[in-house]
Amino acid sequence: MTGCGSCDMIIKNIEKKYYNKLKEKGIVLVGGAVNLDDEEEVNKIKEIRKNAKILIAVGSCAVSGGFQRMLIGLENGFPQRFVRVGDVVKVDYAIIGCQPDEEEVERVVKAVIENDSQTLKPYEIIAGKPIIDAYMKVNEVLLTSNKELCLGCDDKPINDEFCTGCGTCVAKCPANALTIDEKPKVNISKCIKCGTCFFNCIRVKEAL
Numbered sequence: 778m779t780g781c782g783s784c785d786m787i788i789k790n791i792e793k794k795y796y797n798k799l800k801e802k803g804i805v806l807v808g809g810a811v812n813l814d815d816e817e818e819v820n821k822i823k824e825i826r827k828n829a830k831i832l833i834a835v836g837s838c839a840v841s842g843g844f845q846r847m848l849i850g851l852e853n854g855f856p857q858r859f860v861r862v863g864d865v866v867k868v869d870y871a872i873i874g875c876q877p878d879e880e881e882v883e884r885v886v887k888a889v890i891e892n893d894s895q896t897l898k899p900y901e902i903i904a905g906k907p908i909i910d911a912y913m914k915v916n917e918v919l920l921t922s923n924k925e926l927c928l929g930c931d932d933k934p935i936n937d938e939f940c941t942g943c944g945t946c947v948a949k950c951p952a953n954a955l956t957i958d959e960k961p962k963v964n965i966s967k968c969i970k971c972g973t974c975f976f977n978c979i980r981v982k983e984a985l
């Protein structure tokens with residue numbers, strides 16, 4: 778699909794390592810956003826889905842449209858033309874990250890092979906809904922008593938009340954949009970809304 782190719786490198790490594798198991802279980806990993814103007818690409822993802830028993834979207838572009846949707850799409854005036862894979866076909870599990878950790882992708886693949894539903898739960902939630910709904914789902918748990926919402930697209934990845942200030946989100950941000958003093962802060966003008974900070978936050982992972 779349409780992306781910078783770094784998720785494809787991760788996918789290739791995993792495919793090499795788990796080739797037999799992936800084939801046996803019908804597990805397919807896909808990276809990149811879908812360009813709705815590219816008929817070949819749309820047909821390709823439909824064909825992939827048809828032949829896959831389990832489809833895993835890898836990386837922010839595949840999961841949310843990522844920077845393809847937010848930057849390239851916007852520059853061309855058609856942000857809606859670059860969509861997440863889940864907008865075109867059903868996705869079973871989604872791994873956010875720009876790019877995601879290869880170890881995390883491997884952990885998910887192993888969990889699918891071993892039918893480890895506990896490990897897979899957050900990835901299933903993220904796959905099932907547009908990313909903003911996934912944020913909402915998590916925030917049902919993270920909401921403070923005053924019902925203040927933080928959607929990861931505000932000026933902080935999560936509510937300060939829950940944040941431990943560990944800095945993981947700052948280290949993971951692909952756009953250098955985060956700075957940290959005691960708690961992280963988002964520079965909105967740099968943020969590409971990939972969701973990497975939010976979904977890599979240990980507190981969010983606990984909540985899912």
Ligand code: SF4
Pocket residue numbers: 929934949950951952953954955963967968969970971972973974975
């Ligand atoms: S601050 Fe923005 S660009 Fe950085 S990881 Fe979070 S959502 Fe992505």
Ligand code: SF4
Pocket residue numbers: 934935939940941942943944945946947960961974977978979980981
């Ligand atoms: S990863 Fe989560 S807990 Fe750690 S600093 Fe970022 S928002 Fe706070």
